[in-house]
Amino acid sequence: MKTVTRKPFSKEILHIEDIESFCSTLIFKLRNDIAKNLQRRGGIVGISGGIDSSVVLALSAKALGSNNVLGIMLPEQDSSNDSKILAEKLAAKFGVNTLVEDITKALDGFNCYKRRDEAISRVIPNFNPKEDKAKIEIKQDITSNLPPAFSITVIKQDDEVISKLLPVKEYLQIVASTNFKQRSRMAMLYYHAERVHYAVIGTPNKHEVEQGFFVKYGDGGADVMPIAQLYKTQVYQLAKHLGVPQEIIDRTPTTDTYTAEQTQEDFFYQMPFKSMDLIWYGWENNYSPQEVGKIMGKSTQEIENIYKNFERKRKTTDYLRMKPIF
């Protein structure tokens, strides 16, 4: 009988030992996907100054040559100014040409901001969109054995913070409105891709894809997703190896979607990336909650609840990953 052995669970289990050869494999695959499978002559990458799009741009430049990659910045009125500065620095580092397409007017045309602000005002009547900042967040602990519910937080100009649980109708309207942002970006990326016969290279990582932290036909709309199999800590490891500027590596990942500062942890993941990566790996590879809990300094019950949370997130977001049914 064949005995299958596997590594005991540890905090180093996701570390890529031979990063050089790992990168070469990703680069070779991306080149092959673009040239042979998709039959395109280059790649378009939407760059935000975030870690994921930076690693994808670096991989694309190495796979296709800098001249065959176009980085597109897609700011809108709520985007942080840092995003553009960092994205420019990144493109310069890898010798990639860039374009800026401000999508604010397109979003205005869709009434994106108006529809979002109407919904926020129904929950917080004294919300003033011209002066106040707003964001959506999950306040429950990830170990709670109940699905998450979202709250709206408004930060008034005088720093007063008002937070309320979002009723379902308003929650859905806010999300549907802000999703215009990702979908408008996707439309613009495909405009440029078709204009020069390139492929759109998507930037979601493994958590975004598998936990459904993306917009269907928005940032989920791309021809190839080279880092969709990678955990966030592995994306950071790649970033260091590929020479992504340190300011980008040091920046806290944000959604850059709402007017108030909002980390991805606040909005969706409910726990730090390092822990989430490891526990997700444990869950995906059937490590017992006891074994994982021991290493992570959590009780077996806490890990069991986190496993349930992961399972629920994947199931709830199946719809996002589904192709049209016919």
Added chain:
Amino acid sequence: MLKETEIKSKIRGYIIKATFDDIKKITDKTLIFEEGVLDSMGLLFLIEFLKEEFNVTTNDDELVVKNFESINNIFEFIKSKLK
């Protein structure tokens, strides 16, 4: 004031209507989230139903398993809010 059986029947009726589930599958003790009868959007719609049907508003700090785990628990939650 509605009777316990009426409240539970209204909740059960809502869950069945919302999920297209078999009426026999859902008892007052069924763990509706643990067993996947309702998901996270289901929780949000359930909160809305409690507001519309019983005028019960749920606050952030009341979003705990104890209040929503089963029809029995939801009934206890409503009862405590209507006191």
